[in-house]
Amino acid sequence: MRQRAGGLLRQAPRLTLALMLVPVAAGLAGTIAPAFGLGGTPGLQSFRALADWPGLGAAVRLSLVTGLAATGLSLALTLLILALLPGGRIFGAVLRLLSPLLAVPHAAVALGLAFLIAPSGWIVRALSPWATGWDTPPDLLTLNDPAGLALIAGLVAKEVPFLLLMSLAALPQTDAPRRTMLAQTLGYGRAAGWAFAVLPALYAQIRLPCYAVLAYSMTAVEMAMILGPTRPPTLAVQIALWMADPALAERGRAAAAALLQLTLVLGALALWRTGELVVRRVLLGAAARGWRGARLDRLLRPLTLAATALVLAAVGVGLAGLALWSVAGLWSFPDSLPQTMSLRIWREAAPDLARHAALTLGLGAAVAGVALILALACLEAEQRHALSPSSRAMAVLYLPLIVPQVAFLPGLQVAALGLGLDGTPLAVAAAHLIFVLPYVFLSLSAPWRAWDARIGTVGAALGASPGRIFWRLRLPMLMRPVLTAFAVGLAVSVGQYLPTLLIGGGRVTTLTTEAVALSSGGNRRVVGAYALLQMLLPAAGFAAALVLPALVFRRRRGMRAA
Amino acid sequence: MRGLRLDRLRVMRGGTLLVDLDLDVAPGEVLTIMGPSGSGKSTALAAIMGTLGPGVRQSGRIWLDGRDVTGLPTRERRIGLLFQEDVLFPHLSVAGNLGFGLPAGVRGAERRARIETALEQADLAGFADRDPATLSGGQRARVALLRTLLAEPAALLLDEPFSRLDATLRAQIRTFVLERARQKGLPVILVSHDPEDAAAAGGRVVAPAEGRGSTPEGT
Incomplete structure (x- = not known):
């Protein structure tokens, strides 16, 4: 019996990888097959139908431009923050705001930004009528602009915190402070010295997260629905629309488009990789010539500060706007604040809000719990059996984050239909798990591995079994990162839009799917209420991860956060 | 037979001999393994505790009170361990x-x-x-x-114990530990780079890969 338990634990990493690999592979196959008419009349008619769609060129261009621009800008800002701001007060503020920023679902960030920049949004209101002379909202495409600028802004606001977090986890292995100081003593500017001495080591560690950001930015559906262009929308949005078509008539065309989307992402990744090599050559060349770049800092530092402040303000003020709209009574243009406040919306929508919040929370907690158990089993197996994860295993971990959702979820939807599971919370939870697992594992693995191994040795020398060491020493000592990983999982699950929409078949609706669905209706008060709740659930998770360990270990000074 | 016996205990990494010990530690006796850092002290310690990582090869046997503990996991060896720092469980x-x-x-x-x-x-x-x-x-x-x-260990292993403490306190604690060990009749192995520790322990002193132990002059 004990042998079997040990055997099971040993298989945990393989099982976990399979849980991510198999759905992605099966979903891809299931998505692509209908493109070739498999199941009906085989042939290329789906591709012809796709080619006949007049919006195709623009949709493809949008996907590429918004994806590459958002990723490039996010990475640039992340690196500038890391190179130029450490040691300052702004950097401390950025670090403190990182977790809350990460916890806000994409849809909530997008909705907040939309309230801010819309023609009837806060920015125009603040300037009207005294500066602009407008008494009615101007007929401007500040939102859903055909170039996708609003979408790029939204993506940057959401992806910079993610890249920052991944970089901060990798930085300790790069010896950054000493290298930066060394470069500066040799006369290099802060930015240039950092780029020569730290960036190569850092980038090797955050390459996969960058690929995930690129793939996500190219194929984001809910952000593009709220902020992106509409005629035509981005390719991913169009695929989602075709997929959700109840008539099933557009399935073939959607499958062909999904295949095209996958090809585009692979092409963009190849392009990005080429860019990496070019930048590398340029950096090596500049370093070899001894280019000090001392004057660069004077230009880059204000730029970094301004961009960081802009991102923080856009998210913060946008979310405040959401909250205000949900309790606004009469609020006519161009007033900056509502004339009256009212809880009418909250009262009226309370039953719906409560129902959606309960399902969202239930799904999220169940999925995050399962993901946490799997991640813990993997890490414990790694420890007990002295396994070390290969780089291939790490790539599989990132697979669900890099393969576009629109390219494999439709196949999974078909599989769920075949199994009779579509539209059940169980199927939705299983789909969420694919995306939650990588984040939970990434969040937990670093602190888990950093645990002082001598504690385990002392425990063993005192006669404790591996199980006792796990339950009585390691797990309680790592309560904070474990709860944080759970909160991360909850936040990722709460934020899932496309998996919920497609696998839930419209019968499983969460705060996120409701908020996005309502956003096109234009009732800002209801949208504000949904988006606020959508944001509060993950925030509550992170707060619990902070407060619970502090409470449990309030009399243990050695357990306080370092 | 009571006591701790290292029976041609050897640890190799690649072609390098890191540990080579062949000796007995009687109940109540203190043996010091001494050497500068990098001399294989911590490898010797890990071999005796059963916590050697991958990449090294171990041969020979470890006997404790007549039991062969060589293949046993750390928790079944009944060898107590005190680290350089106290490593109390903070929670x-x-x-x-x-x-x-x-x-x-x-x-x-x-x-x-x-x-x-x-x-x-x-x-x-x-x-x-x-x-x-x-x-x-x-x-x-x-x-x-x-x-x-x-x-209730059957032997005690001390890894540069309390080297973080100041000199007076360190002497006090060392006396406290060694007295307790003698009272209980435990064989003790002390691992240290500090000759003062070895002198205070008063027993034989060996190097990690020295083979048979030498007795310091005057004892």
Whole structure:
């Protein structure tokens, strides 16, 4: 019996990888097959139908431009923050705001930004009528602009915190402070010295997260629905629309488009990789010539500060706007604040809000719990059996984050239909798990591995079994990162839009799917209420991860956060 | 046969011999393994504890009171360990730390009594509910030793114990530890780079890969 338990634990990493690999592979196959008419009349008619769609060129261009621009800008800002701001007060503020920023679902960030920049949004209101002379909202495409600028802004606001977090986890292995100081003593500017001495080591560690950001930015559906262009929308949005078509008539065309989307992402990744090599050559060349770049800092530092402040303000003020709209009574243009406040919306929508919040929370907690158990089993197996994860295993971990959702979820939807599971919370939870697992594992693995191994040795020398060491020493000592990983999982699950929409078949609706669905209706008060709740659930998770360990270990000074 | 026996214990990494020990430590005796850092001290320690990582090859046997413990996991060897630092479990109280060492068979009132007695003998009466982080260095060191002894080990391994403490305190704690070990008749192996430790221990001194031990002059 004990042998079997040990055997099971040993298989945990393989099982976990399979849980991510198999759905992605099966979903891809299931998505692509209908493109070739498999199941009906085989042939290329789906591709012809796709080619006949007049919006195709623009949709493809949008996907590429918004994806590459958002990723490039996010990475640039992340690196500038890391190179130029450490040691300052702004950097401390950025670090403190990182977790809350990460916890806000994409849809909530997008909705907040939309309230801010819309023609009837806060920015125009603040300037009207005294500066602009407008008494009615101007007929401007500040939102859903055909170039996708609003979408790029939204993506940057959401992806910079993610890249920052991944970089901060990798930085300790790069010896950054000493290298930066060394470069500066040799006369290099802060930015240039950092780029020569730290960036190569850092980038090797955050390459996969960058690929995930690129793939996500190219194929984001809910952000593009709220902020992106509409005629035509981005390719991913169009695929989602075709997929959700109840008539099933557009399935073939959607499958062909999904295949095209996958090809585009692979092409963009190849392009990005080429860019990496070019930048590398340029950096090596500049370093070899001894280019000090001392004057660069004077230009880059204000730029970094301004961009960081802009991102923080856009998210913060946008979310405040959401909250205000949900309790606004009469609020006519161009007033900056509502004339009256009212809880009418909250009262009226309370039953719906409560129902959606309960399902969202239930799904999220169940999925995050399962993901946490799997991640813990993997890490414990790694420890007990002295396994070390290969780089291939790490790539599989990132697979669900890099393969576009629109390219494999439709196949999974078909599989769920075949199994009779579509539209059940169980199927939705299983789909969420694919995306939650990588984040939970990434969040937990670093602190888990950093645990002082001598504690385990002392425990063993005192006669404790591996199980006792796990339950009585390691797990309680790592309560904070474990709860944080759970909160991360909850936040990722709460934020899932496309998996919920497609696998839930419209019968499983969460705060996120409701908020996005309502956003096109234009009732800002209801949208504000949904988006606020959508944001509060993950925030509550992170707060619990902070407060619970502090409470449990309030009399243990050695357990306080370092 | 009582005591700890290292029977041609060798550890190789690649072609390098890191550890080569062939000796007996009698009950109550202290043997010091001494050498500069990188000389294989911590490898010797890991071999005796059973915590060697991958990438090294071990041969020879380890006997404790006539039992062959070579293939046993750390928890079944019954070798108590004191690290350089005290490594108290920060999330447990002092009593919780001591209780972790006490065998599970000791229950209820007897458990509490054993912990209380141990604390009293170490001049730590009334410390049961304290947070280990609020103790002084010397108190922490004593709690760490009590925890090790409550697990009823058959031998004691000291890894540069308490080298973080200041000189006076260090001498006190060292005497405290070695006296306890002699009282209980435990064979003790002390691993250190500090000749003062070895001199104070008063026993034989060997290098990690020296083979047979040498006796320092004057003893």
